[in-house]
Amino acid sequence: MSSTFTQSQRAYIRRKSRLKPITPDEEGGELNVIPFLDMIINVMMFVLATITTVFTAMITIPAPRATSGPSHGPEDPDEITLTVKVVRDGYIVGAPGGFLQPNCTDVAQATLTVALIAGNHDGPGLTRCLVNARNNPPWRTQLQTRRNIQVAVNGDVPYHVLITTLDAIRETRPGAGDMFTEPALGILQ
Amino acid sequence: MAEPTPHATAGQIQREIWRRKNKNKHGEEITSLNIIAMMDMMTIILVFLLKTLSNSSANIPQSDDLRVPRSSSRVDPSGSLQVIVSRVSITVNGRAIGVYLRDGLVDPSQKRGGSAGFLINPLASEMRNQAEVARALAARTGQPFRGEVAIIAHRDIPLRTIYESLYTCAQNGFSNFQLLVLKGGGAAGS
Numbered sequence: 302m303s304s305t306f307t308q309s310q311r312a313y314i315r316r317k318s319r320l321k322p323i324t325p326d327e328e329g330g331e332l333n334v335i336p337f338l339d340m341i342i343n344v345m346m347f348v349l350a351t352i353t354t355v356f357t358a359m360i361t362i363p364a365p366r367a368t369s370g371p372s373h374g375p376e377d378p379d380e381i382t383l384t385v386k387v388v389r390d391g392y393i394v395g396a397p398g399g400f401l402q403p404n405c406t407d408v409a410q411a412t413l414t415v416a417l418i419a420g421n422h423d424g425p426g427l428t429r430c431l432v433n434a435r436n437n438p439p440w441r442t443q444l445q446t447r448r449n450i451q452v453a454v455n456g457d458v459p460y461h462v463l464i465t466t467l468d469a470i471r472e473t474r475p476g477a478g479d480m481f482t483e484p485a486l487g488i489l490q
Numbered sequence: 491m492a493e494p495t496p497h498a499t500a501g502q503i504q505r506e507i508w509r510r511k512n513k514n515k516h517g518e519e520i521t522s523l524n525i526i527a528m529m530d531m532m533t534i535i536l537v538f539l540l541k542t543l544s545n546s547s548a549n550i551p552q553s554d555d556l557r558v559p560r561s562s563s564r565v566d567p568s569g570s571l572q573v574i575v576s577r578v579s580i581t582v583n584g585r586a587i588g589v590y591l592r593d594g595l596v597d598p599s600q601k602r603g604g605s606a607g608f609l610i611n612p613l614a615s616e617m618r619n620q621a622e623v624a625r626a627l628a629a630r631t632g633q634p635f636r637g638e639v640a641i642i643a644h645r646d647i648p649l650r651t652i653y654e655s656l657y658t659c660a661q662n663g664f665s666n667f668q669l670l671v672l673k674g675g676g677a678a679g680s
Contacts, residue, residue, distance in 0.1 A: 306498050306506070314503060318510035334529050341532045348540060357558075359567040359640065359668040364660035456650030460643050461559035463652070464671055468562045475562035488653045 360467055362486055381443045383434060383481075384451040385427070386489065387458055387466050391416040392427050395451075396434060405430035406437060422462050424469035431470060431480060450481035455489045559645040561671035570638035570668060571620055573613075575655055577644050580613060587616045594647045596654060608657040621663035639664040 306314065384395035392415040394401040399408040403416075415426045435444040450470055454463055470481045498506075552558070556576040574581045580589040580596075589600060589612050598605040600612060621637075628635040639659050643652055656667055 306503070310498055310503055314506050314510065317507045320511070334526060338525060338529045338532060341529065341536055345532065345536045345539065348536070356673040357567050357670050358561055358563040358673045359565050359670050360561060360563050361565070362667050362669060364656060364665040364667065454649050454653075456653070457648050459645065460647045460649060460652050461645035463649055464559045464561050464645075464669065467669075472562065476564045486653075486656075488649065 360464070360471075362467070362484060381440050381447070382451060383431070383444070383447075384453065385431075385466065385470060387422070387452065387454040387462060388413075388489070389455060389458060391422060392430075392466070394427075394430060394434070397440070401430065401434060405433040422465055424465040427466065427469040428473055428480070432473060435480075448481055449483040449485060451487065452484045453487040453489050556642070556644050557646075558642060558670065558672050560674050563671060564673065567640060567668055567670055568638065570636075570640045570666075571624070571664065572640045572642055572670075573655060573659065575641065575643040575647055575651060577647065580610070580655060582613070582616050582620065588612045591647075591651065594644075594651055596651055601654065608654050609661060610654055610658045613655065613658045614662055617659050617662035617664055625663075635663075636666055637664045638666040638668065640668045640670050642670045 381397050386393040386395065391413045393411060394405075394414040396408050400411045401407070401414045402409050402412060403414060405414065415423050415430055417423065418426065434440065435447075437444075452463075452466060452470070454466070467484060470484060472478050472480050472482075553576075555578050556574065572583050574584070576591075577594060578591055579586060580591070581587060589596060589610060596610055598607075600610055601607040602609040602611060602614075617639075621635075624637075625635045627633075641652065641655065643655075659665070659667070
């Protein structure tokens with residue numbers, strides 16, 4: 302037989318089964334970390350947005366010589382050496398017996414081998430010219446495996462032209478490294 | 491005559507109280523999330539990010555005074571002493587050394603030999619100090635002193651200034667040069 306609760310018992314049960322609300326002093330027992338987390342997220346987003354992480358690379362070069370023109374000539378008189386002179390109007394490529402002409406095959410008096418294109422130094426043009434020079438039958442044997450080249454730059458040429466030049470003489474396509482990877486720098490005074 | 495219903499005992503009352511409390515608990519909504527673990531993770535990530543990016547050699551602050559040219563080179567830079575040649579000054583590892591540029595050129599009064607000279611005196615002094623420190627560190631750690639220096643220069647700086655910087659560094663023990671560039675240029679650069 303089931304038992305029933307009296308009215309006073311029901312009132313007692315109702316009172317005791319009610320969940321106690323958390324008083325303000327009890328709320329402080331656990332840290333409220335939401336504002337801190339909000340600050341962390343804001344700071345992290347700000348840091349990511351403001352720090353410009355760029356992908357950098359490097360080009361290693363030897364110490365340049367503070368003399369006019371390129372460095373010393375080849376020790377072996379029969380050694381074929383190419384010289385790239387960077388001037389304001391373009392590139393002059395020196396070769397055995399003279400200077401490369403604009404067709405990059407003939408050698409004659411000094412002339413602009415690779416002229417500016419749209420006012421800028423023509424890096425791809427210089428690359429093509431050097432490829433032609435390397436494939437020139439009299440020089441092919443030596444130049445195909447040659448890695449060093451002389452680079453002489455005019456002092457008032459901007460820095461980015463040097464980078465363009467180094468890129469152009471180093472490889473035929475990005476990352477190939479199949480041309481002259483050991484430039485020797487000099488400055489034209 | 492019906493028997494009277496017995497009143498509930500104390501135990502039954504307690505059971506009823508317990509039952510009602512549990513019923514209320516199950517019906518509760520979740521009012522707060524425990525996000526301490528997430529906060530811990532975010533803090534660690536933030537500290538790690540700040541530390542890594544501030545020390546990374548890949549972190550080159552770009553501005554109007556320092557726009558590094560692009561290159562097709564794919565060689566990753568190694569951590570080394572940084573000489574920054576911006577449009578207005580030359581700094582070593584971010585520290586000013588008193589060399590200020592005008593139109594991209596060093597004041598002749600700061601060069602040995604005047605306008606025709608290549609050695610920049612304040613830079614030479616700083617590089618000498620850096621070489622001493624680097625050599626002492628190399629001696630203590632047993633590592634060889636490699637004399638590496640990374641040149642970070644604005645794209646429009648005249649090459650004369652770059653050469654002067656390179657020459658000055660080379661005269662003071664730093665002759666392994668790395669020109670730091672941005673990846674992504676074609677053969678024509680930019």
